[in-house]
Amino acid sequence: MQIIDGKQVSAQIKQEIAAEVDKIVADGGKRPHLAGVLVGHDGGSESYMSSKVKACEQCGFKSSLIRFEEDVTEQTLLETIERLNHDDDVDGFIVQLPLPRHINEQRVIEAIDYRKDVDGFHPINVGRLSIGLPCFRSATPAGILMLLERYGIETRGKHCVVIGRSNIVGKPVASLLMQKANPGNCTVTVCHSATPDIASLTRQADILIAAMGKPGFVTADMVKEGAVVIDVGTTRVADETRKSGWRLCGDVDFDHVADKCSFITPVPGGVGPMTIVSLMHNTLLAATKQIYQ
Numbered sequence: 001m002q003i004i005d006g007k008q009v010s011a012q013i014k015q016e017i018a019a020e021v022d023k024i025v026a027d028g029g030k031r032p033h034l035a036g037v038l039v040g041h042d043g044g045s046e047s048y049m050s051s052k053v054k055a056c057e058q059c060g061f062k063s064s065l066i067r068f069e070e071d072v073t074e075q076t077l078l079e080t081i082e083r084l085n086h087d088d089d090v091d092g093f094i095v096q097l098p099l100p101r102h103i104n105e106q107r108v109i110e111a112i113d114y115r116k117d118v119d120g121f122h123p124i125n126v127g128r129l130s131i132g133l134p135c136f137r138s139a140t141p142a143g144i145l146m147l148l149e150r151y152g153i154e155t156r157g158k159h160c161v162v163i164g165r166s167n168i169v170g171k172p173v174a175s176l177l178m179q180k181a182n183p184g185n186c187t188v189t190v191c192h193s194a195t196p197d198i199a200s201l202t203r204q205a206d207i208l209i210a211a212m213g214k215p216g217f218v219t220a221d222m223v224k225e226g227a228v229v230i231d232v233g234t235t236r237v238a239d240e241t242r243k244s245g246w247r248l249c250g251d252v253d254f255d256h257v258a259d260k261c262s263f264i265t266p267v268p269g270g271v272g273p274m275t276i277v278s279l280m281h282n283t284l285l286a287a288t289k290q291i292y293q
Protein backbone atom coordinates (compact mmCIF):
# COMPACT_ATOMS: atom_id res chain seq x y z
CA MET A 1 0.00 0.00 0.00
CA GLN A 2 1.29 3.42 -0.95
CA ILE A 3 0.02 6.67 0.52
CA ILE A 4 -0.51 9.35 -2.12
CA ASP A 5 1.23 12.41 -0.75
CA GLY A 6 -0.73 15.37 -2.10
CA LYS A 7 1.24 17.76 0.05
CA GLN A 8 4.52 16.73 -1.53
CA VAL A 9 3.17 16.68 -5.11
CA SER A 10 1.51 20.06 -4.65
CA ALA A 11 4.75 21.58 -3.29
CA GLN A 12 6.59 20.20 -6.32
CA ILE A 13 4.05 21.63 -8.79
CA LYS A 14 4.06 25.01 -7.06
CA GLN A 15 7.86 25.08 -7.51
CA GLU A 16 7.43 24.25 -11.20
CA ILE A 17 4.86 27.05 -11.60
CA ALA A 18 7.10 29.51 -9.72
CA ALA A 19 10.02 28.66 -12.05
CA GLU A 20 7.80 29.33 -15.06
CA VAL A 21 6.63 32.65 -13.59
CA ASP A 22 10.25 33.69 -12.94
CA LYS A 23 10.98 33.03 -16.59
CA ILE A 24 7.94 34.98 -17.82
CA VAL A 25 8.83 37.97 -15.65
CA ALA A 26 12.55 37.80 -16.60
CA ASP A 27 11.48 37.90 -20.26
CA GLY A 28 9.53 41.11 -19.59
CA GLY A 29 6.10 39.48 -19.29
CA LYS A 30 3.34 40.26 -16.82
CA ARG A 31 3.15 38.55 -13.44
CA PRO A 32 -0.01 36.37 -13.29
CA HIS A 33 -2.74 37.94 -11.15
CA LEU A 34 -5.51 36.00 -9.38
CA ALA A 35 -8.31 37.89 -7.66
CA GLY A 36 -10.68 36.39 -5.09
CA VAL A 37 -14.04 37.58 -3.83
CA LEU A 38 -15.00 36.54 -0.31
CA VAL A 39 -18.41 37.20 1.21
CA GLY A 40 -18.91 36.95 4.96
CA HIS A 41 -16.72 35.22 7.55
CA ASP A 42 -17.45 31.48 7.28
CA GLY A 43 -14.52 29.61 8.87
CA GLY A 44 -14.07 27.16 5.99
CA SER A 45 -14.22 29.86 3.31
CA GLU A 46 -11.81 32.11 5.24
CA SER A 47 -9.34 29.28 5.57
CA TYR A 48 -9.62 28.21 1.89
CA MET A 49 -9.15 31.79 0.78
CA SER A 50 -6.08 32.39 2.94
CA SER A 51 -4.55 29.14 1.59
CA LYS A 52 -5.19 30.39 -1.95
CA VAL A 53 -3.54 33.76 -1.22
CA LYS A 54 -0.55 31.94 0.32
CA ALA A 55 -0.27 29.62 -2.70
CA CYS A 56 -0.24 32.69 -4.98
CA GLU A 57 2.77 34.03 -3.07
CA GLN A 58 4.54 30.66 -3.37
CA CYS A 59 3.92 30.63 -7.14
CA GLY A 60 5.06 34.23 -7.62
CA PHE A 61 1.56 35.42 -8.55
CA LYS A 62 0.02 38.73 -7.65
CA SER A 63 -3.20 38.21 -5.69
CA SER A 64 -5.96 40.50 -4.52
CA LEU A 65 -8.77 39.77 -2.13
CA ILE A 66 -12.05 41.64 -2.29
CA ARG A 67 -14.17 41.24 0.84
CA PHE A 68 -17.82 41.89 1.47
CA GLU A 69 -19.98 41.51 4.54
CA GLU A 70 -22.69 38.83 4.66
CA ASP A 71 -25.41 41.39 3.75
CA VAL A 72 -23.85 42.47 0.43
CA THR A 73 -26.47 42.78 -2.32
CA GLU A 74 -26.41 40.57 -5.39
CA GLN A 75 -26.25 43.76 -7.47
CA THR A 76 -23.01 44.89 -5.78
CA LEU A 77 -21.51 41.46 -6.30
CA LEU A 78 -22.50 41.42 -9.98
CA GLU A 79 -21.01 44.91 -10.46
CA THR A 80 -17.75 43.74 -8.87
CA ILE A 81 -17.65 40.76 -11.22
CA GLU A 82 -18.26 43.05 -14.19
CA ARG A 83 -15.35 45.24 -13.08
CA LEU A 84 -13.05 42.22 -12.72
CA ASN A 85 -14.17 40.90 -16.13
CA HIS A 86 -12.90 44.15 -17.68
CA ASP A 87 -9.79 44.64 -15.55
CA ASP A 88 -6.91 43.82 -17.89
CA ASP A 89 -4.52 43.35 -14.98
CA VAL A 90 -6.63 40.47 -13.57
CA ASP A 91 -5.99 37.20 -15.43
CA GLY A 92 -8.48 35.11 -13.50
CA PHE A 93 -10.74 35.38 -10.47
CA ILE A 94 -12.91 33.30 -8.19
CA VAL A 95 -15.94 33.97 -6.03
CA GLN A 96 -15.65 31.75 -2.96
CA LEU A 97 -18.71 29.53 -2.45
CA PRO A 98 -21.09 29.01 -0.73
CA LEU A 99 -22.72 32.45 -0.92
CA PRO A 100 -25.41 33.73 1.49
CA ARG A 101 -28.92 32.50 0.72
CA HIS A 102 -30.19 35.84 -0.62
CA ILE A 103 -27.70 35.66 -3.50
CA ASN A 104 -28.37 33.53 -6.57
CA GLU A 105 -25.17 31.49 -6.85
CA GLN A 106 -25.77 30.36 -10.42
CA ARG A 107 -26.37 33.95 -11.58
CA VAL A 108 -23.05 34.93 -10.00
CA ILE A 109 -21.18 32.04 -11.65
CA GLU A 110 -22.65 32.86 -15.05
CA ALA A 111 -21.71 36.55 -14.70
CA ILE A 112 -18.01 35.63 -14.65
CA ASP A 113 -16.31 35.90 -18.05
CA TYR A 114 -15.58 32.25 -18.90
CA ARG A 115 -12.11 33.29 -20.08
CA LYS A 116 -11.30 34.37 -16.50
CA ASP A 117 -13.26 31.56 -14.78
CA VAL A 118 -10.25 29.76 -13.27
CA ASP A 119 -12.60 27.75 -10.99
CA GLY A 120 -14.06 26.18 -14.14
CA PHE A 121 -17.64 26.61 -12.85
CA HIS A 122 -19.11 28.58 -15.79
CA PRO A 123 -21.40 26.47 -18.02
CA ILE A 124 -19.11 27.14 -21.01
CA ASN A 125 -16.15 25.57 -19.19
CA VAL A 126 -18.32 22.74 -17.82
CA GLY A 127 -19.71 22.06 -21.31
CA ARG A 128 -16.30 22.16 -22.95
CA LEU A 129 -14.94 19.79 -20.30
CA SER A 130 -17.73 17.31 -20.96
CA ILE A 131 -16.96 17.15 -24.68
CA GLY A 132 -13.20 17.04 -24.21
CA LEU A 133 -12.32 20.56 -25.40
CA PRO A 134 -9.59 22.72 -23.80
CA CYS A 135 -11.08 24.62 -20.85
CA PHE A 136 -10.52 25.59 -17.25
CA ARG A 137 -11.09 22.35 -15.37
CA SER A 138 -12.76 22.38 -12.00
CA ALA A 139 -9.90 22.36 -9.47
CA THR A 140 -10.57 19.23 -7.41
CA PRO A 141 -11.11 16.87 -10.39
CA ALA A 142 -8.06 18.33 -12.14
CA GLY A 143 -6.04 17.81 -8.94
CA ILE A 144 -7.15 14.17 -8.72
CA LEU A 145 -6.01 13.58 -12.32
CA MET A 146 -2.64 15.19 -11.54
CA LEU A 147 -2.18 12.76 -8.62
CA LEU A 148 -3.08 9.72 -10.74
CA GLU A 149 -0.64 10.91 -13.40
CA ARG A 150 2.25 11.72 -11.07
CA TYR A 151 1.92 8.36 -9.28
CA GLY A 152 1.88 6.54 -12.63
CA ILE A 153 -1.51 4.95 -11.90
CA GLU A 154 -2.94 3.27 -15.02
CA THR A 155 -6.52 4.34 -15.67
CA ARG A 156 -7.13 2.92 -19.15
CA GLY A 157 -9.75 0.16 -19.09
CA LYS A 158 -10.21 0.46 -15.33
CA HIS A 159 -13.58 0.59 -13.59
CA CYS A 160 -13.84 3.86 -11.71
CA VAL A 161 -16.67 4.24 -9.20
CA VAL A 162 -17.47 7.78 -8.04
CA ILE A 163 -19.65 8.33 -4.97
CA GLY A 164 -21.26 11.76 -5.18
CA ARG A 165 -22.67 13.76 -8.09
CA SER A 166 -21.86 17.37 -7.17
CA ASN A 167 -21.28 19.89 -9.94
CA ILE A 168 -17.79 20.70 -8.67
CA VAL A 169 -16.42 17.18 -8.02
CA GLY A 170 -18.55 14.11 -8.80
CA LYS A 171 -19.86 15.06 -12.25
CA PRO A 172 -16.65 16.60 -13.65
CA VAL A 173 -14.33 13.86 -12.31
CA ALA A 174 -16.62 11.21 -13.85
CA SER A 175 -16.61 13.14 -17.11
CA LEU A 176 -12.81 13.54 -17.17
CA LEU A 177 -12.11 9.89 -16.38
CA MET A 178 -14.42 8.64 -19.13
CA GLN A 179 -12.76 10.85 -21.80
CA LYS A 180 -10.64 9.21 -24.45
CA ALA A 181 -7.47 10.56 -22.84
CA ASN A 182 -4.72 9.69 -20.40
CA PRO A 183 -5.55 9.80 -17.51
CA GLY A 184 -8.99 8.68 -18.64
CA ASN A 185 -10.40 5.85 -20.70
CA CYS A 186 -12.12 4.44 -17.60
CA THR A 187 -15.50 2.78 -17.41
CA VAL A 188 -17.25 5.06 -14.92
CA THR A 189 -20.10 4.39 -12.50
CA VAL A 190 -21.54 7.29 -10.50
CA CYS A 191 -23.37 6.48 -7.25
CA HIS A 192 -25.45 8.96 -5.26
CA SER A 193 -28.03 9.23 -2.51
CA ALA A 194 -30.69 7.38 -4.57
CA THR A 195 -28.38 4.46 -5.49
CA PRO A 196 -29.45 1.20 -3.84
CA ASP A 197 -26.70 -1.06 -2.45
CA ILE A 198 -23.76 1.27 -3.08
CA ALA A 199 -21.37 -1.32 -1.59
CA SER A 200 -22.11 -3.82 -4.37
CA LEU A 201 -20.86 -1.21 -6.87
CA THR A 202 -17.89 0.12 -4.87
CA ARG A 203 -16.61 -3.46 -4.45
CA GLN A 204 -16.21 -3.57 -8.25
CA ALA A 205 -14.06 -0.42 -8.32
CA ASP A 206 -10.45 -0.48 -9.46
CA ILE A 207 -10.44 3.24 -8.69
CA LEU A 208 -12.84 4.47 -6.00
CA ILE A 209 -13.47 8.20 -5.62
CA ALA A 210 -15.41 9.16 -2.49
CA ALA A 211 -16.88 12.65 -2.81
CA MET A 212 -20.18 12.85 -0.99
CA GLY A 213 -19.17 14.55 2.26
CA LYS A 214 -20.11 11.80 4.72
CA PRO A 215 -17.27 11.21 7.20
CA GLY A 216 -16.05 7.60 7.27
CA PHE A 217 -18.75 6.37 4.85
CA VAL A 218 -16.46 4.04 2.90
CA THR A 219 -15.64 1.07 5.11
CA ALA A 220 -13.22 -1.82 4.44
CA ASP A 221 -15.98 -4.22 3.29
CA MET A 222 -16.84 -1.79 0.48
CA VAL A 223 -13.38 -1.88 -1.08
CA LYS A 224 -11.83 -4.43 -3.43
CA GLU A 225 -8.34 -5.75 -2.59
CA GLY A 226 -5.75 -3.67 -4.49
CA ALA A 227 -8.08 -0.74 -5.29
CA VAL A 228 -6.91 2.85 -5.66
CA VAL A 229 -8.92 4.96 -3.19
CA ILE A 230 -9.23 8.74 -3.57
CA ASP A 231 -10.86 10.52 -0.62
CA VAL A 232 -12.31 13.94 -1.43
CA GLY A 233 -14.14 14.38 1.89
CA THR A 234 -13.23 17.37 4.04
CA THR A 235 -15.84 17.53 6.78
CA ARG A 236 -14.99 19.42 9.95
CA VAL A 237 -15.83 17.24 12.94
CA ALA A 238 -15.64 18.30 16.58
CA ASP A 239 -12.38 17.28 18.29
CA GLU A 240 -11.75 18.62 21.77
CA THR A 241 -8.14 17.43 21.72
CA ARG A 242 -7.34 20.05 19.05
CA LYS A 243 -6.70 23.71 19.75
CA SER A 244 -9.14 24.64 16.97
CA GLY A 245 -11.82 22.34 18.46
CA TRP A 246 -12.19 20.42 15.16
CA ARG A 247 -10.35 18.19 12.69
CA LEU A 248 -10.85 17.38 9.03
CA CYS A 249 -12.47 14.04 8.36
CA GLY A 250 -12.51 12.24 5.00
CA ASP A 251 -15.30 10.11 3.48
CA VAL A 252 -13.14 6.98 3.89
CA ASP A 253 -12.50 5.02 7.08
CA PHE A 254 -8.76 5.31 6.39
CA ASP A 255 -7.52 3.18 9.32
CA HIS A 256 -9.43 0.11 8.18
CA VAL A 257 -9.43 0.68 4.40
CA ALA A 258 -5.74 1.53 3.82
CA ASP A 259 -4.42 -2.04 4.16
CA LYS A 260 -6.62 -3.24 1.29
CA CYS A 261 -5.51 -0.56 -1.16
CA SER A 262 -2.69 -0.31 -3.68
CA PHE A 263 -2.84 3.50 -3.29
CA ILE A 264 -4.84 5.73 -0.96
CA THR A 265 -5.05 9.48 -0.30
CA PRO A 266 -5.03 10.63 3.34
CA VAL A 267 -7.17 13.44 4.78
CA PRO A 268 -5.69 15.95 5.28
CA GLY A 269 -2.72 15.98 2.88
CA GLY A 270 -4.21 14.10 -0.09
CA VAL A 271 -6.61 15.74 -2.53
CA GLY A 272 -6.97 19.03 -0.56
CA PRO A 273 -3.58 20.58 -1.39
CA MET A 274 -3.99 19.52 -5.04
CA THR A 275 -7.22 21.51 -5.37
CA ILE A 276 -5.37 24.73 -4.61
CA VAL A 277 -2.51 23.84 -6.94
CA SER A 278 -4.99 23.22 -9.80
CA LEU A 279 -6.34 26.71 -9.28
CA MET A 280 -2.78 28.04 -9.54
CA HIS A 281 -2.28 25.99 -12.72
CA ASN A 282 -5.49 27.39 -14.22
CA THR A 283 -4.36 30.93 -13.34
CA LEU A 284 -1.06 30.36 -15.14
CA LEU A 285 -2.97 29.03 -18.17
CA ALA A 286 -5.19 32.14 -18.06
CA ALA A 287 -2.25 34.53 -17.76
CA THR A 288 -0.39 32.89 -20.65
CA LYS A 289 -3.58 32.64 -22.75
CA GLN A 290 -3.08 28.91 -23.26
CA ILE A 291 -6.81 28.11 -23.30
CA TYR A 292 -8.56 31.26 -24.55
CA GLN A 293 -7.14 34.32 -26.37
Ligand code: GUN
Nearest residue numbers: 094095096097098119139
Ligand atom coordinates in the same frame (compact mmCIF):
# COMPACT_ATOMS: atom_id res chain seq x y z
N1 GUN B 1 -16.00 26.33 -2.13
C1 GUN B 1 -15.56 25.08 -1.93
N2 GUN B 1 -14.70 24.73 -2.90
C2 GUN B 1 -14.59 25.79 -3.72
C3 GUN B 1 -13.85 26.05 -4.91
O1 GUN B 1 -13.10 25.21 -5.42
N3 GUN B 1 -14.01 27.29 -5.46
C4 GUN B 1 -14.84 28.21 -4.94
N4 GUN B 1 -14.94 29.39 -5.58
N5 GUN B 1 -15.54 28.01 -3.84
C5 GUN B 1 -15.42 26.80 -3.24
